[in-house]
Amino acid sequence: RAVREEAARVCGAPPASQRLLCRGREVGEHDVLDAGAPGGDVGDVYVTVVLRARGGKGGFGSLLRASGRKSEVSNKDSCRDLSGRRLRHVNAHRTLGEWERGREAREAREAAERAAQ
Numbered sequence: 001r002a003v004r005e006e007a008a009r010v011c012g013a014p015p016a017s018q019r020l021l022c023r024g025r026e027v028g029e030h031d032v033l034d035a036g037a038p039g040g041d042v043g044d045v046y047v048t049v050v051l052r053a054r055g056g057k058g059g060f061g062s063l064l065r066a067s068g069r070k071s072e073v074s075n076k077d078s079c080r081d082l083s084g085r086r087l088r089h090v091n092a093h094r095t096l097g098e099w100e101r102g103r104e105a106r107e108a109r110e111a112a113e114r115a116a117q
Contacts (some may be wrong), residue, residue, distance in 0.1 A: 007049045021048040064082070 004015040011018075020027040022045065027033065033045045077088035 003027070003047055007047075011049055013051055015048070017052050019050040019052055021050060022046070 003019055008015050008016055022033055079087050
């Protein structure tokens with residue numbers, strides 16, 4: 001109780017909206033914080049104060065799952081591949097590579113057209 005009141009004084013958050021964590025575990029209202037080290041020496045106790053936040057009714061994933069059942073999308077360019085890249089970028093890179101490979105043939109054709117004129 002004294003720890004919560006001190007945290008309220010320092011942080012300005014009311015005790016009801018605080019979560020106290022000690023060594024990664026939540027400290028209950030009537031828990032005793034042990035300052036003793038395994039060797040018998042008295043050490044410091046570190047307590048983390050976390051503010052409670054109201055939870056929502058669900059994440060963005062549930063919204064996506066619900067909307068995915070409703071509509072059928074034919075354009076998959078905004079999807080991502082397994083490495084995290086957008087498919088439109090992968091397709092654009094592939095198209096640019098194909099265009100670059102055909103450069104010599106285009107230049108030869110343009111040179112032949114200029115020579116014919």
